[in-house]
Structure formats: structure tokens, C-alpha cells
Amino acid sequence: MEIVWGFLKKRFGFLLTFTICKGLVFITPLLFAEVLGSEDFGVLEYALAGMGFVLNALFNLGVPGAYPYFMLKRKETSLKNGFCLHPVWLATIFIFQTILFYLDIIDQKAYLTLNIAFIISNQLFYSTKLKSHDNPIFAVLIDSGVYLVLFLAYTFSLMQLISLSISTISPIIIGYCLFYCLRSAWDYYRSEKREIFSNYLKILGYSKNLLIASFLIFLITSSGRIVTEWVFGFEKVGVYGYYFRLAAVVVMIHQVVNIAFFKKMYTVNPGILDKYFAIFFTAIYLLSLLFFWVSPFVLGDFSKYFVETYEDNRMIYLMVSCQMVLWIASALNSNIVDRENAVSANNYRFLMLIGVSFGILVLTKNLITFPMLAYFVYFVILISCFIQYYSLFKKGVRFYRSPLVLGLSAIVTSTIFFINL
Structure with missing residues (x-):
């Protein structure tokens, strides 16, 4: 009993943050099911937990799985700056898919799915880093990010500031994508530049198997x-x-x-x-x-x-x-x-x-x-x-x-x- 009580005291902040954030992750899609049309809700679900998850595996190149392998198991901290290039790669993907959208090569449904995949990729990368360094509170916040944004949109709809549909959700998602683009620039600016590209290539050399693995497991699940x-x-x-x-x-x-x-x-x-x-x-x-x-x-x-x-x-x-x-x-x-x-x-x-x-x-x-x-x-x-x-x-x-x-x-x-x- 003392062990349980000690764990609860030590992890109270984490458990409180987790309960609030994951509660919103759980309830937000259910709230959207009540207000969106059947087709729009299906599109949102497909993007959030279907194709968005699978594409995230391709975008991330297996790098999130490489972080604990190099930092925790092999203790190769000299590679740490190489991981700072990864968000820049993700931002490049966002820019490319935005160009495709404005050239009318992809439609709004595909663009929404790609943008949510971009967000999930960033969430997975940053939360893995935080979990690896025993920072679970911020890991939970990052993990839940897209759902917190969607819950905010739902709150705005209750205040009659917006009406919920795929066409109104999409700009909100784009705004959140821009936040991660700015974060990638900041991470790169603050990073140690010495051997950063060679370190990133070394990380990718290991993560190529993880890329295939994460893509396949996301595709299955x-x-x-x-x-x-x-x-x-x-x-x-x-x-x-x-x-x-x-x-x-x-x-x-x-x-x-x-x-x-x-x-x-x-x-x-x-x-x-x-x-x-x-x-x-x-x-x-x-x-x-x-x-x-x-x-x-x-x-x-x-x-x-x-x-x-x-x-x-x-x-x-x-x-x-x-x-x-x-x-x-x-x-x-x-x-x-x-x-x-x-x-x-x-x-x-x-x-x-x-x-x-x-x-x-x-x-x-x-x-x-x-x-x-x-x-x-x-x-x-x-x-x-x-x-x-x-x-x-x-x-x-x-x-x-x-x-x-x-x-x-x-x-x-x-x-x-x-x-x-």
C-alpha cells in the first residue's frame, strides 16, 4: 500500500495532466460525431486514426524509435544534435503538400489527412523524446495536441463563433501545422551544428528498419x-x-x-x-x-x-x-x-x-x-x-x-x- 501511495504522490501531476488530456482525447471525437454529418465525421476519423496514422510512419522515417535506442540503450549522446534535423524534414513535407494543395493536385480531404499525419508525426517524435528523459507531463500534452486543438474548435462552435465542418476544421489544423514548422526552425537554430548532418544520416541508417516496422504495424493496427x-x-x-x-x-x-x-x-x-x-x-x-x-x-x-x-x-x-x-x-x-x-x-x-x-x-x-x-x-x-x-x-x-x-x-x-x- 505504501508503494502505491508513494507512486501516487510522486506522479500526482502526471496523473492529473493525463486524466484531463486523455479524457479530452477520448471525448472529443465522440462530441464531433454528434454534430458533424456522417460523411464529414468519417473523413475526420479516417484522417485522425486511419490513413493519418499510417502516413505518420512514412513521414517519421522510424526516427522516434531510434531515439530511445541510441539515447537509452547505447548511450550515444553525441548523436543527439542529429535528431534536431528531423523536425526540419517534417516541415519540408508540410511545405510540399501545401504546394500540392494550392496547385489543385490534391483535394481538401487528402490535404486534411496529410496535415494530420504531419501533426501526428511531430507529436510522436517530441513525446518520445520527452518520455525518454522522464518528462511524462509534457509528453502527455504533446501526445494529445491535435485533440486539444479540436476540442477548442468544438468549444468555439458552442459559442457560435464557428460552425463545425471539414471546411472549417481544415484551417484550424493548418494553423497547428504552422506551430510545428516554427518549432522546427527554433530547434535547428538552437542545435549544435557540428556533424549534425552526418549524425542524422547515421540515425537514419539504423531507423530504416524501424521505418518499415512502424509503417507495417500502423498499417495493421x-x-x-x-x-x-x-x-x-x-x-x-x-x-x-x-x-x-x-x-x-x-x-x-x-x-x-x-x-x-x-x-x-x-x-x-x-x-x-x-x-x-x-x-x-x-x-x-x-x-x-x-x-x-x-x-x-x-x-x-x-x-x-x-x-x-x-x-x-x-x-x-x-x-x-x-x-x-x-x-x-x-x-x-x-x-x-x-x-x-x-x-x-x-x-x-x-x-x-x-x-x-x-x-x-x-x-x-x-x-x-x-x-x-x-x-x-x-x-x-x-x-x-x-x-x-x-x-x-x-x-x-x-x-x-x-x-x-x-x-x-x-x-x-x-x-x-x-x-x-
Whole structure:
């Protein structure tokens, strides 16, 4: 009890900041679902948590994952100034996509998606740096940035200063992009210039595998919204995204753990991690099922969107709820794969999984139902987690308890799904 109390006292500021920020991250998209049209909400969800996440992996070149590797594991602090060039690279991408937009080469929806990808890239880079140096409060603020901006826009709409639509959200997002451009210039101005370019190239030499890895893992874990848009259109993306957001309340617990104990992911013995991961995954899965069963009794009085869509999409809600433990597992496993330098071999297996999955979807696109698509996405993410465990096993890193928990949860999930389908 004293340990828990000591942790709470030590981390009170972090927990308070986290609760406020992540509460807004959770509730803001749900508020937008109530006021935006179905198509516009689908476009926003696609940009925020679908293609925006995948593109962020390409924009970032794997550099965020390289930071803790060089700074925490290898202690190569001489490379630190090389990381100051990375925001400049990201700013260059923003300038390029803005030129494409003003030349009418890309439309507003694509420009919004690219700009949100740019913001997510910066958020991930800066928050990783902050977490690596035990600065979790600012890491949470940075991580939540785009949602805080959107919540501010929602507040302005309540004050009737603006009316919410994609055309009014886009300029606000552009303004936030400009903030990161100015920050990149400031970081470069303050940096030590000696060997800065050669250091950045050395970082990229390591991060190229992480680039592929982060792109593939984001493509797999964010695939729900992407394939939903491809098969059913933006309106169904809105439905999928709404229930994903509801289910993601448990992800807040993972984020506390990941931010507060980030350094330990790169230092603690894998056997100890396996033990705690298994307990954590069990708790997350049971909480997800509890929230799934309780939420209809709570949200029916508060959300018009929920009332209008729940009956037809109950199985979608079930699948994304059960998917949360896999989403969390893949994120935590990625840290260990990076740490054990098992990235390259893991990438080949991910590529095979994506290729086979895409082939199946092409063949079944005109036959698959929305619930079966959600189940298919769940199953693909499950396989990706076991691929990570296999890659670690080949490196001599044994995880036994946590994959067993995921396997048992998949059996329970499949049973509930097919009984109620």
C-alpha cells in the first residue's frame, strides 16, 4: 500500500495532466460525431486514426524509435544534435503538400489527412523524446495536441463563433501545422551544428528498419478504418471509428503504463515483462468486455449517435472492444522488438501477413459483411501479435504467459461473436 501511495504522490501531476488530456482525447471525437454529418465525421476519423496514422510512419522515417535506442540503450549522446534535423524534414513535407494543395493536385480531404499525419508525426517524435528523459507531463500534452486543438474548435462552435465542418476544421489544423514548422526552425537554430548532418544520416541508417516496422504495424493496427473506407465508404468509417473510440477508454490505462514506465521497456528482463504483460492483458480484456456490456445502459441517455447506430452495429462494437487488448499488446511488443533488434526479420513476416490479408480482401470485397470485416481485422491484428512473439523467440527472447492470454481471449471473443452473429 505504501508503494502505491508513494507512486501516487510522486506522479500526482502526471496523473492529473493525463486524466484531463486523455479524457479530452477520448471525448472529443465522440462530441464531433454528434454534430458533424456522417460523411464529414468519417473523413475526420479516417484522417485522425486511419490513413493519418499510417502516413505518420512514412513521414517519421522510424526516427522516434531510434531515439530511445541510441539515447537509452547505447548511450550515444553525441548523436543527439542529429535528431534536431528531423523536425526540419517534417516541415519540408508540410511545405510540399501545401504546394500540392494550392496547385489543385490534391483535394481538401487528402490535404486534411496529410496535415494530420504531419501533426501526428511531430507529436510522436517530441513525446518520445520527452518520455525518454522522464518528462511524462509534457509528453502527455504533446501526445494529445491535435485533440486539444479540436476540442477548442468544438468549444468555439458552442459559442457560435464557428460552425463545425471539414471546411472549417481544415484551417484550424493548418494553423497547428504552422506551430510545428516554427518549432522546427527554433530547434535547428538552437542545435549544435557540428556533424549534425552526418549524425542524422547515421540515425537514419539504423531507423530504416524501424521505418518499415512502424509503417507495417500502423498499417495493421489502423487497418480497420482504411479497409472499411475501401469496402463500404466514409459513412461506415464513422461508425467503425465511433465504436473504436468508445472501446478505447481502456487504452488510457495502457498509455499511463507506457509513459510512466517507458524507460523500463528498454532495460527490464523479458521474463519479468512477460509476467506483468500477462496480468495487464487479462485485466484489459476483462475491462473491455465489462464496458461493452455496461455502455448501452449508460450511453443511451447521452448520445444520439449511439442510439441511432447501436442495434445495427453491436457486433462491430464487440469486435473493436476485444481488439483493444491486441492493439495494446502490439504496441508494447513493438518496444521489445526494437530493443532486441529483431525488427528486420519481423518486417518480412508482417509483409507476408499484409500480402495474404490484402489478397483475401480483394477476393471477398463484394461478399464480406461489415461485422465479418471487423472480425477479419481483429484476426489479422491477433496474428501480428504472434508474429512479434515468434520474432522475439528466434532472437532467444521467450514470452509464454502473455501470448497464452491473447490466445485464450481470442477463443472467448470468437465464441461470443459467432453465437451472436
